[in-house]
Amino acid sequence: MATEVKQHSVSPHNHHSELSFWRKYIFSTDHKVIGMQYLLTGLIMVFVGGFFAYVFRMQLAFPGQGIPLYGKLDANAYNMMITMHGTIMIFWVAMPLLVAAFGNLLIPTMIGADDMAFPTLNMISYWVFFISTVVLILSMVLPGPMAAGWTAYPPLSANGYPAQIDFWGSIGGSLWILAVALEFVAFLIGGINFLVTTFNMRAPGMKLMDMPITVWMMNIAVLVFMFSVGPLVAGAVMLLFDRSFGTGFYNPAVGGDPILFQHFFWFFGHPEVYVILLPGLGMVAEVIATMARKPLFGYKAIIYASIISGFLSFIVWAHHQFIAGIDPRMAVFFSFTTIMISVPFAVWMFAAIATLWKASITLNTPMLFALGFIGEFLLGGVTGIYLGASAFDIYAHDNYFVVAHFHYALIPDVFFGGLAAIYFWYPKFVGRMYNETLGKVHFWLTTLGFNMIFLPLFYNGLKGEHRRIFDYSAWPSLMSADMTQNRVIATVGMLILCAAQIPFVINMIHSARKGVKAERNPWKANSLEWVTASPPPHGNFETYPSVYRGPYEYSVPGREEDYWPQHLPQ
């Protein structure tokens, strides 16, 4: 650690100037390259996770028929695919995209630092993540892949505790656990870097309450992650022992407790929702304030509310276990905290709408995605309040109402929020403008496809469609005409959502080569990343800025321009 500190404080950046291709683009310690590596890996993995969704949605709509590009699906492969879809979308898409990629790109540039506090550790973080990705892919192709859902509850995830442990026959599932653990190591290293960088490397004059909301949100998210991940790693180690050495920590036959794993999993799993959500909220708020040309309403209130929701997220986990046989009095407590935790989010929602109130809004692609986030997430949040009440949850548990609910929470956050961020900062970090028309086509098709998938599933869920069934034709009560029709509508929506990504891919690749060169500050925004060249040079700034005001001084009365960058003296 100390060597890195020395390099940075003693010698300036000229020693980086003649780096080989490998040191510059592959084993780079530059936070911008590492951020891009995380971003590209996440974007590649979204297609792997999306392909699985395509296969099992086709199976659900047209059971037992050959699926184009795949063939006939059997029940074991189906279970493996829903497991991997969840694992990939949460841990290999949402986390690298929202937290690792944008945290790396934005934190140093927004606080006016030359790089992260520990650049070498930062590089190690990405390469550990890369290895974890390789291990995850190996785990799918080797014998005995994990097929117990992304939550991996024992005894199913421990293969039902067979009398004789078949180590090589179940190697896939063990590697899955290893991959998830490695991934956490990567984000742990990255998270320490985020926190230390934010605490110690801010530009002169930048107080904590002068930081852009994104920097705040990233750091709260990382803190929540670091304090919740330990128990999950502990639980995963115990599961791995059960699978490999026959310890039986979760095996009731020898006195173990399978519910214990659920506690470990959700003690991490619910805070994880906030780890993913908070960076999205931060970046969307950034886009909204800039495109509405108004100060972000209630900046401090948002920060305090987010800190409170970070704390609360540690005492809601058992709402995932209402039917696991927990004490009903405990269920009442967890219902109460669960409904409480929607209050901080309501604060954010109110602030976002108040910022938009009577504003002159620029409706470009990032703003469309940001507004889409507000509208769509509302549905996910409101259905969450229903599910938080244990009485309703007992009925809705494990049916498609739950599936639709959390997709309405996660897709607005990861897709709409993430895409708003990608379009918004594309000019800054690629150096060229994206194509606005293709961007808008991308937005409208994505919105159409997404709602077409999940709105019908709310309905089917309430009619009792259980989520763990591979072929509904064996269940006449679930094969009514309206439910079958809804399944087909959802699958068509999924195909539209897949097709909607074609203009996105074309836009990203084509604009990176042929797009109009971006100026330093195309959106006329205030925060420090817009001060420097697009893309920022190594070391980020030609001259290091000082900070004189907060990041949201838009349309200040008496000023000629409608923005007031943080680095300009009075």
Added chain:
Amino acid sequence: MNQTKSRPLVSNPILGMVFFLGTEIMFFAAFISAYLVNRANAGFTWPPPGQPRLPIEATAFNSLFLIISGVTLIVAWIAFKNKTQIHKWLWLTLGCGSIFVLLQGAEWVRLLHFGLTVSSSLYGAFFYLIVGAHALHAVAGLLCLLSVLRQFQNQPNLLKMPFAIQMAQSFFPAAALFWGFVVLVWPIIYLTVYL
């Protein structure tokens, strides 16, 4: 670069280590609470009949070496602050820590011989899980202390630099924090798992 910036309140390596230890505390808390829940569930059949009992006295004797290593570490910290000879105290810490790990290893071999294994009972499983996790941390801590010694060997001037630069550039403060954690978490494990 950034010269105008005031010196941070807490240097980077220490701050990073403090956050890391937060994660570590949660990790061990999870193991220990899992253990306590299982033990409470088992009621009067804990420890299970027919399984060897854990060596309370022998382990107490081993623990003495770990505690001494903690004391010598504090002395090393004072020497580091006063820029006086730190090496011998670091070597003492390293020596006592290694003796602890080796004696514990010998104890494990004996217990395995008596029939306490990871799959013989949950009692054994939890014992090896928690004490093993601590042992891994102890070995990692010893390696950190070794790298501190190597750093002082390679940069003998480091000890004479101003304190703030020492704090920012030496491995010592972060390694010392980590070893302090290894020493302090042990009594909790001893009290819950052995007694």
